[in-house]
Amino acid sequence: MPDDGHRDPRVLVFDVNETLSDLTPLRTRFEDLGAPGDLLPRWFAGVLRDGFALTAAGAYADFASVAADGLRALLPGVRGWTGDVETAVRHIMDGFAHLRVHPDVPDGVRRLSGAGFRLVTMTNGSAALTERLLAQADLLDAFEALLDVAGPRRWKPAPTAYRYAVKEVGVRPEQALLVAVHPWDVDGALRAGLGGAWLRRGADVYPRTMSKPTCTAQDVRELADVLIAART
Secondary structure, eight states, rough: OOOGGGOOEEEEEEOBBTTEEEEETTTHHHHHHTTTTTTTHHHHHHHHHHHHHHTTTTTOOOOOOOHHHHHHGGGGTTOOOOOOHHHHHHHHHHGGGGGEOOOOOOHHHHHHHHTTTTTEEEEEHHHHHHHHHHHHHTGGGGGGGEETTTTTTTOSHHHHHHHHHHHHHTOOOOGEEEOOOOOOHHHHHTTEEEEOEEEEEEEOOOOOOOOOOSEEEESHHHHHHHHHHHHT
């Protein structure tokens, strides 16, 4: 259950990549090129690492640029791979435009919206791709703002990114709850003064070194159960 400080948040700030979107189809994009599909988590982790590093250094580059550079570094080192790097980069990056939401997302989002929660997104990726993702799921009308880190020019989990998001929708940090599958994102939101809801999506362990989530749920559908029950 949410703690006293965030028992009834006005705004739910959703992360997008892996929280709302299912990245699994990107594995096929690697396989199309003759590369192992299990490169996906390694590549994605590297993208986050490099984006975080730039932010820590006081610099900024957008997700697509960092992700493309990560592929340029990763693919030539794959044993036996002889494809064209730039063609491969275009093919894999194009996959983001064709992603779908997780199956639990439509029902959970509709229930949260119907219960009166204000919903926004804040992604290290692209607001334009978020719009495409939500439009495909017929969920655009449930969200009042689609935000990304191009605004603050700082990737989450920098405090500036979360504070930018709540300022854009006119609430104080303590009136907002960040929803994310990544513990580092939940921890970052909590340190910036927001609440943090961790979606487990099959994971069992939350890092002990990170701030304890305000609430935990398996997916967006269960999150709706938790937050709506807390209002009664």
